[in-house]
Amino acid sequence: MKLSTFCDLMESLAPKALALSFDNVGLLIEPDHDEIRKVLVALDLTIPVAKEAIDGGYDLLLTHHPIFFEPVKSVSPTRNETAAAYMLIRHGIGHYAAHTNLDAADGGVNDVLAELLILQDVQKLPPENLGRIGMLSAPMTFRSFAALCEQHLNTHGRFVGDPDRTVRTVAVIGGAGGSDTEFAANAGCDVLVTGEMKHHEALLAEHLGLCCCVMGHYETEFPVLKPLISRLQSVENDVQYDLTHMGCAPLRSL
Numbered sequence: 001m002k003l004s005t006f007c008d009l010m011e012s013l014a015p016k017a018l019a020l021s022f023d024n025v026g027l028l029i030e031p032d033h034d035e036i037r038k039v040l041v042a043l044d045l046t047i048p049v050a051k052e053a054i055d056g057g058y059d060l061l062l063t064h065h066p067i068f069f070e071p072v073k074s075v076s077p078t079r080n081e082t083a084a085a086y087m088l089i090r091h092g093i094g095h096y097a098a099h100t101n102l103d104a105a106d107g108g109v110n111d112v113l114a115e116l117l118i119l120q121d122v123q124k125l126p127p128e129n130l131g132r133i134g135m136l137s138a139p140m141t142f143r144s145f146a147a148l149c150e151q152h153l154n155t156h157g158r159f160v161g162d163p164d165r166t167v168r169t170v171a172v173i174g175g176a177g178g179s180d181t182e183f184a185a186n187a188g189c190d191v192l193v194t195g196e197m198k199h200h201e202a203l204l205a206e207h208l209g210l211c212c213c214v215m216g217h218y219e220t221e222f223p224v225l226k227p228l229i230s231r232l233q234s235v236e237n238d239v240q241y242d243l244t245h246m247g248c249a250p251l252r253s254l
Helices: 003-013 047-055 083-090 100-104 109-116 142-153 178-186 199-208 217-235
Strands: 026-029 038-042 060-063 094-097 120-124 132-141 158-160 166-173 191-194 211-214 240-243
Touching: 003 026, 003 060, 003 094, 003 217, 026 083, 038 047, 038 217, 047 060, 047 083, 083 094, 100 109, 109 132, 109 166, 109 217, 132 142, 142 166, 142 191, 142 211, 142 217, 158 199, 166 178, 178 191, 178 199, 178 211, 199 211, 217 240
Parallel strands: 038 060, 038 240, 060 094, 166 191, 191 211
Antiparallel strands: 026 094, 120 132, 132 166, 158 211
């Protein structure tokens, strides 16, 4: 596959126009060759993931989280912001990122999250349309829903709200969705499921009567990668797409 074909394919799945204004998406590092045969897929560009791409002979790394949110004045193998990118550049490997555009896209992060939690009648959460709102098939206690989140996301969460409250309408925003607490409450949701939430956002949720399941940034976004690979593979099966074995959540239980 030509690099331009891959970029067009990603644009069809996660249009850059859907990205928020602060974001940095698309082809961030151009490979030193035009033919793409192997693509490694990960949530983050880290040094272990860069080594995996080099050792595996990959042409391109596709990640959810971009690099270089802020201007970079120098590229060094020892600086955290540039070390992994430096490694890819030295070995001619490209890097493509689909971030908030993949959050908002149909079949993206939040649609996958809603599907994992078995939500029905799923719609977009205004005003940015990144998140999703859906209904549980039947009302349940918040305690039971929290347990369902832990089971389906294979992680342990932290929670805001009365465990015995009955809930049914759920908002999902993968990653750092705590800033949308008021939007979820105003949309009539009983629960917000997200990856991370600041202290003052949790206090606001408590004040608004919105239950919250805070399940981890990595844990709420990683599930999109396998479906994304399947969608890419179904369009262009002459390219090998592999899910990273070296990427992992930076915050985890010991």
